[in-house]
Amino acid sequence: MMSRGLLVGIAVAALGIAGWIGLGAPLADWREDALAGRATALEDLREMHARAAALKADHAALSRTDALPLMWRADQMGEATAQIQATLSKAASDGGVSLRSISPNPARDMDLAQAAGFNLELEATLDQLAAFLSTIEHHAPALLVEQAMLRRLVPTAGQAPQPLLFARIEIAAPVMLTGEDRP
Numbered sequence: 001m002m003s004r005g006l007l008v009g010i011a012v013a014a015l016g017i018a019g020w021i022g023l024g025a026p027l028a029d030w031r032e033d034a035l036a037g038r039a040t041a042l043e044d045l046r047e048m049h050a051r052a053a054a055l056k057a058d059h060a061a062l063s064r065t066d067a068l069p070l071m072w073r074a075d076q077m078g079e080a081t082a083q084i085q086a087t088l089s090k091a092a093s094d095g096g097v098s099l100r101s102i103s104p105n106p107a108r109d110m111d112l113a114q115a116a117g118f119n120l121e122l123e124a125t126l127d128q129l130a131a132f133l134s135t136i137e138h139h140a141p142a143l144l145v146e147q148a149m150l151r152r153l154v155p156t157a158g159q160a161p162q163p164l165l166f167a168r169i170e171i172a173a174p175v176m177l178t179g180e181d182r183p
Contacts, residue, residue, distance in 0.1 A: 070142040071113055075179025081116050084173050087139070088120065095132040097124040105170060107146070113174040117146070120169045123153065125162040136171065146170040 074080035081104055092099040100121040107117025124132060129150075136143045147170040152163050 069140045071174050071176040072116070072141045073176045073178060075177070077114070077116065077175065077177065080173075080175040080177070084116055084118065084143070088118065088136075088143070088171070091132060091135045091139070092120075092122060095124070095135060096128050097122050097132045107172040110172075110174050113176055115172045116175050118171045118173075120167070120171060122167050122169070123164060124167065125164060127162060129165055129167060142174055144172045144174075146172050 072080050072084060074083060085102055085104075088102055089099060091097075100123065101119075102121075103119050105117040105119045107115035122129075122132075133145065133148075136145060149168045151166045153166050155164070
C-alpha cells in the first residue's frame with residue numbers, strides 16, 4: 001500500500017504537469033509569439049525611420065540648391081499661381097492660341113513639392129495646339145500636362161486648311177514655397 005504522503009505527492013505532481021500543459025505551455029508560446037511580433041514591429045519601425053530620413057535628406061538637398069530649375073519658386077502660393085497664369089497666357093498669346101479661360105484647380109501634391117493646378121480652355125488649329133503643347137512641355141520651370149480633352153469644332157463658312165480644335169487641358173506645376181505658406 002502506498003502511503004498517503006506519496007499519493008499526495010503524485011497528485012500534486014500530476015496537477016503541476018496538468019497546469020503546465022494547460023497554462024504554462026500556452027503562456028510560453030504566447031510569449032514567444034509576442035516577442036517575435038515585437039521584433040518584426042521594431043524592424044518595420046527602423047525601416048520607416050530610414051525612409052523618413054532619406055526623404056528629409058532629399059527634401060533638404062532640393063531646398064538648398066538651385067540645381068533643379070524645374071520648380072516654380074515663390075514666397076506664397078498666390079504669387080506662384082499668378083506667375084504660372086501669366087506664363088500660360090503669354091505662351092497662348094505668342095502661339096496664336098485663343099485662350100477662353102484659365103482657372104486655378106486643386107492639383108495633387110508631388111513627391112518633394114507642392115503643386116499648383118490649372119484648367120485651361122482654348123481654341124486653336126492643330127499646328128497652333130501642337131506648338132503650344134510643345135512650349136509647355138519644354139518650359140522651365142516645369143508645366144506638366146495632367147490631362148487633355150480635344151474636340152473638333154464645327155467648320156465655319158470658309159474652309160480652313162486645318163481643323164479648328166477646342167481643348168480642355170489640366171496642368172500642374174511643381175512649386176517650392178520659400179515664405180509664409182511653406183508647409
